[in-house]
Amino acid sequence: xxxxxxFTKTRNTAPKDAVSASHKYLIxxxxxxxxxxxxxTYLPLGYRVIKNISNIIREEMDKTGAQEMLMPALQPKxxxxxxxxxxxxxEIMYQFKDRSGKDAGLGATHEEVIYDIVRRNIxxxxxxxxxxxxxQNKFRNELRAKGGLMRGREFMMKDLYSFHISQEDLDEYYxxxxxxxxxxxxxxxxxxxxxxASGGVFTKKYSHEFQIIAEAGEDDIIYCTxxxxxxxxxxxxxxxxxxxxxxxxxxxxGKSIEAGNIFQFGDQYAKDMNGYASxxxxxxxxxxxxxxxxxxxxxxxxxxxxxxxxxGIIWPESVAPFKAHLISLNKxxxxxxxxxxxxxxxxxxxxxxxxxSAGEKFSDADLLGIPYRLVISKKTGxxxxxxxxNEENSEILSIDEVMGLxxx
RNA sequence: CGGGGUGUAGCUCAGUUGGCUAGAGCGCUCGCUUUGGGAGCGAGAGGCCGAAGGUUCAAGUCCUUUCACCCCGACCA
Numbered sequence: 293x294x295x296x297x298x299f300t301k302t303r304n305t306a307p308k309d310a311v312s313a314s315h316k317y318l319i320x321x322x323x324x325x326x327x328x329x330x331x332x333t334y335l336p337l338g339y340r341v342i343k344n345i346s347n348i349i350r351e352e353m354d355k356t357g358a359q360e361m362l363m364p365a366l367q368p369k370x371x372x373x374x375x376x377x378x379x380x381x382x383e384i385m386y387q388f389k390d391r392s393g394k395d396a397g398l399g400a401t402h403e404e405v406i407y408d409i410v411r412r413n414i415x416x417x418x419x420x421x422x423x424x425x426x427x428q429n430k431f432r433n434e435l436r437a438k439g440g441l442m443r444g445r446e447f448m449m450k451d452l453y454s455f456h457i458s459q460e461d462l463d464e465y466y467x468x469x470x471x472x473x474x475x476x477x478x479x480x481x482x483x484x485x486x487x488x489a490s491g492g493v494f495t496k497k498y499s500h501e502f503q504i505i506a507e508a509g510e511d512d513i514i515y516c517t518x519x520x521x522x523x524x525x526x527x528x529x530x531x532x533x534x535x536x537x538x539x540x541x542x543x544x545x546g547k548s549i550e551a552g553n554i555f556q557f558g559d560q561y562a563k564d565m566n567g568y569a570s571x572x573x574x575x576x577x578x579x580x581x582x583x584x585x586x587x588x589x590x591x592x593x594x595x596x597x598x599x600x601x602x603x604g605i606i607w608p609e610s611v612a613p614f615k616a617h618l619i620s621l622n623k624x625x626x627x628x629x630x631x632x633x634x635x636x637x638x639x640x641x642x643x644x645x646x647x648x649s650a651g652e653k654f655s656d657a658d659l660l661g662i663p664y665r666l667v668i669s670k671k672t673g674x675x676x677x678x679x680x681x682n683e684e685n686s687e688i689l690s691i692d693e694v695m696g697l698x699x700x
Numbered sequence: 701c702g703g704g705g706u707g708u709a710g711c712u713c714a715g716u717u718g719g720c721u722a723g724a725g726c727g728c729u730c731g732c733u734u735u736g737g738g739a740g741c742g743a744g745a746g747g748c749c750g751a752a753g754g755u756u757c758a759a760g761u762c763c764u765u766u767c768a769c770c771c772c773g774a775c776c777a
Contacts, residue, residue, distance in 0.1 A: 301727090303711060303727090304711080304712090305712050305726080306712095307711090307770095308706085308711090309705095309706085309770040309771075326769090328768085328769090329768085329769065329770085383775080383776095400777075401777065430777080432776080432777070434775085434776070435701075435774075435776080436771095436773095436774090436775080436776095443776080451777090501777095510776085550776095552777095553777055585777060621735065621736060622736090647735095648735090648739095649734085649735060649738070649739055650736045650737060650738095650739095651738045651739080652738045652739090653737085653738090654736075654738085656738085658737090667736080669735090669736065671736075677736090
């Protein structure tokens, strides 16, 4: 990709009201653009990050045998009335009447839609267990959107639903999913604390949150610095300074970002929406359900909150919009040659071919935070100056050495 | 929804007790010169001063209403 053609350009000032690093840098760098409070366009750079994170999630979900599909965002009132959530979610769900006077809403979550399909299609224990997921925009009528991509009214989410013939079977999958989730965060460069929590407005049942310790967070948790023990202060039985019940280390209290949430609904939907299947003995049994969510657009912001410095973003390689940022100084012909080589070798490279000053190019490179900066100038001859975004020093390497480094 | 704040050029902002044709920096266009940390000179384009109503000889400035955005709170997969 040639930077001269990239939609959009970087800005040299951050949005005036942005407080958090992720809000500032994602807007300033041209990763996202606000349409209204809490509603953002993912520009080409930001959408590349979204796709990278989505693919990590897909790989991990697919490994568990889950199947991806896509459900509608526009939904009828009827199925929500069956669970009573049309009323209980009316503060968070966008609800309205269409032109024929029918009540409709925009999906804030998808348990009702998926369970409606399941009850009409699953009749036997032989079809259980299974899991379905989708990656889709959710709509939530937040009283106050904030922090850029951190809390939006329309935001991207991966939601997975698992179905089981028994609570035991659900427990097994649920516990496995905790580890799958940890692996997803780890692959995105994040260390998640697994926190027992209340389900909020969505359910009163058993649930776990995945929390990333960060100052920009909205949640407050008690956590252990040595092991993965953590509790939300809303329901915590421990306090800062107490010994960790798991390993004995002193507990700390801190701000954190809720990067995921999983719920057990048990047989509640079976009762509310009449979803039953026959077991081995021909007995009618409830179809158990659990839900598993990861806010993908929030994860983008979370990663930036963890990986940044006073100059910009420092993307982990696994999610970076490009692997390498090739910078040409002095209108260097050699850079064109090297760009061609990188593209032919299949390297994701952003090529700064703009006719602008060295200082501007370096500043933008720091802001965009692509892992490998490759500089071509009069000084470098037929070689390349390589600097990693997360390191201070650079080195001069041959094109072959650079290929080896980047493609490893 | 309560409290606080902000709306003036694409962006960041200035604009005095109301007073001539509305300003700067950055960005943009053209020309020349530059090129290792946000370059220089010259020329230029760009505004219904968020919207509506009112006061006044005169409104970016005062009053009323309303819309939008931000921050704190309440709320929150």
